[in-house]
Amino acid sequence: MSDRSLVARGHRVLHSMSLGLILVTGLAAIAYTTAAAFGAVPWLTFTAVFGEYTVPNAGMVTQIALTVMLASLFFFMPSAGRIMSLERAHRDFRVSMEDVARAYHVCHTADRSGVFTMSSEFDAVRERLAYLRDHPDLDTLEPQIMELAAQMSHQSRELADIYNDEKVARAKTFLRQRQEEVERQQTLIVEAHHNLRDIRKWSQQVELEESVVASQLSQLEEQLEATLPGLGYTLGKDSAEIVPLPQKPAAE
Template structure:
């Protein structure tokens, strides 16, 4: 290892230490000089003469001059710190993927927006590099990082063209329209399902009411079957028996027209059922003859 390289850390430590000492000395001398100027304590006193001529204010001049000298030296510290920072960054420079990613992302987004127009490979890289150098967020990055990001952006130009902002916005609008149509169709389906459920409920209610009516008619027929024999009437079938509402309706007119059965014509007789009277009941027309 060279001797200069081994002494470099010690030199940096000594340089930093000397800067701090000078800064503290300048601050101390500035405070002492300000106190002397305000009369808080006396000025520095030194016995000096220029030939045979004494210099009574020599101590004050030395104090003021030393203070000004230290303050002027401290004024150069910021520039020295910037130089040290540049040397340190140049010496410890490594291409960090974070910086490359940030620069590439900025260039790629600009490419998607159509900022770059040159088609040649060299011209496209140069155009991207100039744009990255002028970017306000990338001014602190090294030139090598910007170059790598510009080359990567040029290689991904096809992707930037395919997924440009205009095409992505058009695709999003299309998907939003399709989603809206799907939601409207879903709403129509929900309304149709609600109507279908209402119809099914209504149908069940109608069937239940019809079943209740049929049950009531059956009960009425049974009551007539039990009451008519007690009154001297009975219902006989002339045709095969029918079930349901039609049979009950056929029995009802027969019961209602039983007293007038003898006077009715054959065409007025119910086609399905007839009311048979017992033998001891005479017709209305036969009573005078019997008497």
């Protein structure tokens, strides 16, 4: 039992004891004051002084006032009893609904597993009720609770058929396969990004090397153009073609 249940039970016990104490004390005060009024028993007597004023018959006045106050508490006891009855009924209703929910869960789980095969309403409810009665965890439940849970399970049989264990397992398998396919595609995308980065880096490196080679060829061509005239040659239209320069006529 939980601490909250223990506190609630203790509160109810103290409440009942308080009501009983008020009832007994009030009846005793009324009986004693009535007997004192008829002279059967003595009145309460004591001396009360307020400043310089002495209150006469202070004991009798106090006794009558306490009796009236205790008697007035009787008018609150019916409402307190009704509140306790409502609390008790609410507690019993909550316990009953918890039992119904527990029995319905057992029956609905069995229905999702395909345990029940009857199609007509009467046979289906009777089959579910027999299953609940034979269940080891529900042997302490009342027959009315089992019957209500069986009827609720019959009303939700379409829901149990839609979400039966086989269909749910098949849906989970399908979703698991889709998840694996998504993870596989993500892996391929990551690899593609890595390959693209490598190709781009390689391309930039090749372009840099080509520009270096082109610069070196241009420098070689300039140096060749500057050197060939001294040797009597020059470059033709095609830079790869070297032609001799025309010789000057010898002086006579």
